[in-house]
Amino acid sequence: xxxxxxxxxxxxxxxxxxxxxxxxxxxxxxxxxxxxxxxxxxxxxxxxxxxxxxxxxxxxxxxxxxxxxxxxxxxxxxxxxxxxxxxxxxxxxxxxxxxxxxxxxxxxxxxxxxxxxxxxxxxxxxxxxxxxxxxxxxxxxxxxxxxxxxxxxxxxxxxxxxxxxxxxxxxxxxxxxxxxxxxxxxxxxxxxxxxxxxxxxxxxxxxxxxxxxxxxxxxxxxxxxxxxxxxxxxxxxxxxxxxxxxxxxxxxxxxxxxxxxxxxxxxxxxxxxxxxxxxxxxxxxxxxx
Numbered sequence: 001x002x003x004x005x006x007x008x009x010x011x012x013x014x015x016x017x018x019x020x021x022x023x024x025x026x027x028x029x030x031x032x033x034x035x036x037x038x039x040x041x042x043x044x045x046x047x048x049x050x051x052x053x054x055x056x057x058x059x060x061x062x063x064x065x066x067x068x069x070x071x072x073x074x075x076x077x078x079x080x081x082x083x084x085x086x087x088x089x090x091x092x093x094x095x096x097x098x099x100x101x102x103x104x105x106x107x108x109x110x111x112x113x114x115x116x117x118x119x120x121x122x123x124x125x126x127x128x129x130x131x132x133x134x135x136x137x138x139x140x141x142x143x144x145x146x147x148x149x150x151x152x153x154x155x156x157x158x159x160x161x162x163x164x165x166x167x168x169x170x171x172x173x174x175x176x177x178x179x180x181x182x183x184x185x186x187x188x189x190x191x192x193x194x195x196x197x198x199x200x201x202x203x204x205x206x207x208x209x210x211x212x213x214x215x216x217x218x219x220x221x222x223x224x225x226x227x228x229x230x231x232x233x234x235x236x237x238x239x240x241x242x243x244x245x246x247x248x249x250x251x252x253x254x255x256x257x258x259x260x261x262x263x264x265x266x267x268x269x270x271x272x273x274x275x276x277x278x279x280x281x282x283x284x285x286x287x288x289x
Contacts, residue, residue: 007048011041011057016065020102032117037063039121042097043090043129044068050089054082066187069135075205075212076152080246087140124161131170134163135194145244153206155245160199167191210240214269227252232260232283236272240281253286261286 005224007282024033044061047070051058101118104110112117122261128196130138142162146155154176171188178184189284226247230239232255243249251263263285271277 002071003049003052007045007052007061009059010048011061011063014062014064018065020065022045035114035118036121039094039097039118040068042093043125044070046089046091046093051168054078055108056086066183066190075216076209076245077212077216081148084141084144087137087144090137091126091129094122094277098122101132104242132162132166133170133191133195134159134198136191139163151242152209153202153241153243156202160195160202163195167195210243210269211273213243214266214273222246225250229254230282231255232281232286234282234283236268236277236280238281240268240272251282253282278283 010022021030021033024030041049041063042181044063048058048061051070051072051074056078059071059073061070062068070090074083098119100171101110101115101122104113105112129136130141132142134140139159139162143155143159150158167188174181174184174188224247226244226249228239228242228249229252232253239251249265251265251268253260253263260283262284267285271280277284
């Protein structure tokens with residue numbers, strides 16, 4: 001009960017949403033808007049409840065005029081399985097909501113006139129959120145899948161590229177089939193802006209990932225070891241860009257293909273963030289440590 005109250009304290013309503021509610025009352029569409037907002041609220045609370053279960057730091061749960069977002073203060077260093085559960089916890093809410101609606105309708109406890117709209121809204125939000133576009137749930141799942149085999153920086157960059165292409169295709173489909181849907185174009189504009197902002201911030205996001213890896217909370221489960229081969233002439237930052245989620249990296253320093261020594265990943269992070277050795281080569285650290 002205390003956790004539920006704590007989650008509700010994180011809920012914020014965007015000021016423009018009050019305008020949408022006022023317009024819905026004036027145009028006699030208050031019930032439809034309330035139904036849509038209720039479904040979005042449950043979806044976002046699903047993300048937040050899963051995050052709270054894993055003791056994530058929840059910043060806020062915001063209800064927007066065209067959707068919602070649960071913001072977490074996590075930086076890509078939690079177990080991939082854990083993150084997948086948090087991402088999927090939102091879409092899974094639609095499964096039980098649809099099931100509950102059918103059960104209530106069977107017992108004449110759900111208004112028959114609202115039932116088709118309730119099902120339509122659930123399916124619409126579920127399908128839309130699974131589009132492979134960042135920051136939708138589908139885009140986050142693409143990021144997690146790419147992170148299984150790729151470095152954080154590479155997976156993040158590729159996710160944004162896939163998102164941009166997917167959003168362009170979606171925009172062309174809407175242009176060809178429903179060009180007059182202003183609400184859809186507002187959402188598309190918001191997603192394009194989100195992608196642009198995420199792309200501009202990608203270097204900062206990568207640094208935040210490294211900082212959290214160095215200073216932040218350590219995972220309770222042991223990380224798998226995945227050695228990184230690095231030439232002695234490689235720059236420190238270039239090796240850091242090979243760091244992958246869910247792995248600990250011993251750095252094997254090589255000269256002409258032969259092993260010269262080994263460094264721990266924390267030694268690289270310490271050199272970069274604490275000692276400010278921003279332009280050092282890996283060979284410099286090998287002699288230092």
